[in-house]
Amino acid sequence: MGDSLTxxxxxxxxxxxASRHVARQAIRDLQxxxxxxxxxxxxLTTTWDEICAQxxxxxxxxxxxxxxxxxxxxxxxxxxxxxxxxQTDAGIAxxxxxxxxxxxxxxxxDEVIDRITSEYVYLEAGRWSNQRIREFIERxxxxx
Numbered sequence: 491m492g493d494s495l496t497x498x499x500x501x502x503x504x505x506x507x508a509s510r511h512v513a514r515q516a517i518r519d520l521q522x523x524x525x526x527x528x529x530x531x532x533x534l535t536t537t538w539d540e541i542c543a544q545x546x547x548x549x550x551x552x553x554x555x556x557x558x559x560x561x562x563x564x565x566x567x568x569x570x571x572x573x574x575x576x577q578t579d580a581g582i583a584x585x586x587x588x589x590x591x592x593x594x595x596x597x598x599x600d601e602v603i604d605r606i607t608s609e610y611v612y613l614e615a616g617r618w619s620n621q622r623i624r625e626f627i628e629r630x631x632x633x634x
Contacts, residue, residue: 508570513610545615
């Protein structure tokens with residue numbers, strides 16, 4: 491047998507797998523959406539392109555991401571939601587608390603959504619690139 495995993499290793503792995511899955515679903519939806527804020531003359535053709543450019547260049551975020559992520563979080567199994575939540579600051583504090591006095595089901599969906607959005611979707615948006623995004627950022631930088 492391989493290395494034994496601790497309980498926290500297992501929870502972290504379940505959380506990471508479920509978070510990546512939700513992020514991929516949300517990104518796929520955003521790639522299909524054609525709503526952009528950058529204007530008719532922009533190189534950006536999808537909402538995902540717009541978000542990537544915002545994350546990489548302007549550091550402003552799109553509310554649509556949270557709405558899409560929340561749809562997929564609602565579809566997660568309870569143990570997946572709990573595992574992701576346990577990776578948040580509130581989840582870590584709960585885990586470190588006294589088991590006799592802590593809440594039985596403290597999972598807060600907004601914290602799960604925030605974690606997936608910031609740690610998975612926006613992180614991926616910061617790394618994602620294509621010709622449209624590069625051209626938009628280059629053109630925007632020349633204007634500044």
